Each structure stands twice: as structure tokens, then as C-alpha cells.
Amino acid sequence: MNIRRKVFGILAVVVAALAGVTVVPGVAFAADRDGSCDSGEFCYYFNSNQAGSVSDFTDSQDDYGTTQPSCYEFKGAGNGQGLCVKNNAASVWNRTSKTVRVYFNSNFAGSYQDFAPGAKGNLNATLKNNNASHELLGGAPPTGCRTDGTNTTPPTSILVYRVSLGKVDRVDFKTYVKNVLPNEWVPSWPNASLDAGAVAVKSYAWYWALHSTRKTPGGQCYDVRDDTADQVYKPSSALASTSSAVDRTWSTRMTRSGNILAAHYCSTTTACGGWVEGNWMSQYGSRDLAAAGKDFRTILHHYYRDIALS
Template identity: 80%
Template sequence: MTTLKGVPGVLAVLVAVLVGVAVAPGAASAADRDGGCDSGEFCYYYNSNQAGSVSDFTDSLDDYGTTQPSCYDFKGAGNGKGLCVKNNAASVWNRTSKTVRVYFNSNFAGASQDFAAGAKGNLNATLKNNNASHELLSGPTGCSTDGTNSKLPSTILVYRVSLGRVDRVDFKTYVKNVLPNEWVTSWPNASLEAGAVAVKSYGWYWALHSTRKTSGGQCYDVRDDTGDQVYRPSSAQASTSSAVDSTWSTRMTRSGNILQAHYCATTTACGGWVDGDWMSQYGSRDLANAGKNYQAILRYYYRDVTVS
């Protein structure tokens, strides 16, 4: 688009001792980070083929740390015990119920490798001894979506053009990190809310309908630049995120189908699109200043839509 710019448990034991009450030791939990690969955990191994010391996790982690004693380390017996996990793992066993994605960089970034629920495997040549974060993925994997015309997709495939890769991004996170790059964040709430619905509707449409692929053959739903909508991770702002939250249950359809909602700065810039399929961003600001709510603004620009 055209852009505008653990202490309570210790206290309980202490109190019990002081008053003479016997405290039974707690049973070890399967979810403890104990160097054993239990059901429900994602486990790194120091050596290939699930050999050597184990480091077990029950959830996503965006940074393992690099030095002792603060890093996440290998806890199981065998080669590598006590070493930091970051950039030291060779194989995995995914005993969670979700696909787990291992990343080359911290903060879920860089090259990645997926391991399906229950899978054992070696890290590939890129990730072996170069593992910096991992993420338990919700929703679909591959090229599929779990969205329909009546159900929001949980994720969207975003082509990070300058980085040459495709990221699967939580859909609400995507919308929150697009809106401040497409709307002026200081504009009236009704304008931002209209923009939030348009941004969501555009992404939703392409999550359902895209058959596009990168030159390398990766499927994607939307680009992260003005070829679609400008997505910048960690760019969310309070005003625009509030607009997204307040309109998240709103659906904009035409004849029951999610609208491919276009928008641009002005009516002149939007002139190439069919009238009734686009919204003027500055116009949404002016209508909001005139007292129109976001539903009225959307109906003003998009013909024959149902805003529900």
C-alpha cells in the first residue's frame, strides 16, 4: 500500500519449620528442567542422533544466554553437560504437541528449521551449533491457513523482501506492526480504527487466497513492503494497538466474503482502483474529525460491505 510514513515456596517451608509443622517434599514434575526429555518438552542434545547431554524446555525461548551462570545449559549426563545451549546443540527431540521452530538468531529471527510434534532429528548444516532461539508454533504450518471467511487466521505468511525469507507471524501481531506504518499514529481514534479494520481485512483476504511464491519457491501471503502492506516488527504503538484491539472482533465482508480492502493516501493516489474498493487515509482522518465513527467511515469508502 501507499504509506504515510520462586520465593513463596521458600517462605512456606520456612514458616512451617518455625511452627514445627512437617513439610513433605514435593514430587518432581515432568515439566522440570532436569536434563531428562519428558513428555511435553522440547529437548536439545549436545551430540547428533539424540546423544550427549540434554537440555529440556516446556515453552518457547527467545534467548538462551551466552555465559554461565545465567545461560540455559545442558543438564543431562554425558558430553556437553554444563555448557550453554546457545550455539552448542546438534540434535533435538520434540515431545510437545506443537511444531517447534529452531532459529539461527535470538528473538526468533534468521534461518530456521521446523520439527513436527513427536519428531526426532539432527539440526541441519546451517543450524548445527548455531541455535539461538526456538518457538512453539500455534496454528498451521507449511503453506496452509486455518482461517475462513468467518474465522480469523491465527497466523500469516509474510515475505520479508529485503531479508529474502518468509516468516509465519501471529496474525494480530502482524496487524499491530502494520498499522503504525500505514496510518499516522496521532490521528483520531475513529480513523485509526477504520485503518485497523482495513489492514486486517487486506491481510485476512490474502491469507485465504494467496498462491504466490518467492523466487526460491517459498509460499507467502503478503509482502512486508508497499507491494502489500508495510510490516515492521516491534513497530507497534499504543494508539494503533488500541485501535486494533478495539476492532478485533469486527469483520468486513461483501456477499459473505472477506473484503480485499485497498487504501491509499488521497483520492488522487487511489484513482487507479475501482471506486468503492479503496479508502482514502487522509479522508478517514477528515471524516473522524467530523464526528464519524469507524463503521461509518468504512461504509463511506467501501461499497456494499457488511461491517459486523
């Protein structure tokens, strides 16, 4: 369903619970992107040797964006403040518990350089001022049709049927959500509406990652299509406003009777394909409620009956 085309197809919504940040005694929680390199974050510096303005991240990012106001910028004080991170970083500090791989190209591609947990270092000659994405590396990813998610833990990846390309891509789950939300919600809408949309997009994808038995005409397993039959996924389309909404709500889980909720959302404010009240959310309605001062939890409770938000 693509709101810009006003397609009123349904989307099952499921909301996910995310594992919280590990707390290390004596140090602070990882903060939002605030230009300070906190524990649990991966940080770029504008200058070599961890000098100049800082841009801090708490997760993988497949494309930083190239123009303001939608790029990921250097936020800390010092040289480079306000510039976009893409192709402008010289050094890093990895304060996460995972190895972080910095890539030359977007979408985790091209030449790369790894930084171990706790490492400080300068980007090498290939990557200095040529950084386009970074990935927090974990264990071995799922293969084939397998998912590693549950009703309480989101999958690490999702199988996306790239319909026009005739292939299936396994996409990092959070990267998928960040590259769907700006194509389903209007990025300039109030934060509470974007937050409600982030929960819905994540939930829909999570549900199908757990339950899909679908296959392409060629016999490949997939969880979701990349078009309006499911959710519109466009690689490298993530924007700062919508990605921030995904980050803000990533630890939220919406359930009914203890299970991930299967629900619907669509553009119209008056009807959604004949679906029963209490099981679908209006995208434009979420905008109006947010403009009236409602937070995203209130918006979700307004549309989905008998839910629990953890």
C-alpha cells in the first residue's frame, strides 16, 4: 500500500518487541543521535584521530543521505558540524559490543574496513571521505526460508520479493523498515503519526516473516513483496525523519492476547476495504490525531482494539 498513490489495500500489522540496550554497570545508556559518542554507539568524526564534529549511531545504516535536511549529519560541536556524514568522515570510535564494518558504497557494498568493539581508528585511504554505509555484524544470518524471529523477538532479516527484478533479497530487518516507512507515510507529518506508522510497518513485516509460506513463480520463498500488494520497499530511500521514528519506537511491541497483532492500515479516514473497526488504522487519521496532540500510543489504541503496548 502506497499512500502517495492512495491505494487502499490492506496491510496486516504486527508490532514487534525489541531487545533493549544492554546496560553496562557504571556507564550511561546509549543516547539518541545527539553529537556525543556514548556507550553503545558507533561514532564517526569529521577529522582524523577522533577530532572534529561527531555523528553517532546506535544501529546499522545502509545509506546516510547526501543533502540536508534529510541526510544524517555531524551533530557535535567542531569542524564539520551540520555537514552530511556520507563521504565526509575521517575517523571512528566503535563503542558498541559488535564489530562494525564501514562500506565504500551504500547498501553494505563495496570495499570495507572493520572496527572491533571498543576500537578507535582512522578510516583507511580507500574509505576516508568515501564512507556510504555501516553494518553492525552479528552471528551467522538465517539462510533459505528460515527466520530467527519469534512473537517476542523480531527477526534479524526478512525475505523481500523484488517483483520487477524477479528475485528475492534477504534484507536486514531494521533496514527494511527504514526503507519502507517514507514510502508509506508522508515524511513531513508530525512525529506521533510517523511513530505510529513505524510500528505498523514493522509489525506487518514481522508478522509475515513469522507466518509466510508464499513462493515466487520460480519457487523461491519470500515473506513480503516490495510493492503495494504488501509494503512499498525502496532501497536507499530512508530519510532522517522517518528513520528517527523507527529508532524511537523500535522497542515497542503491540500484542493482542499475547500474540503479535494481525491488523490493517490504509489511507482513507472513513473506510478500509470493508475491514472491521478496531482492526485497521487510517494513515491520514493518524496525521490528524497527531496534529491534535495525541502521542503514538494513543493513536494505536484509538485504532486497534484490545491491544497491549509493551
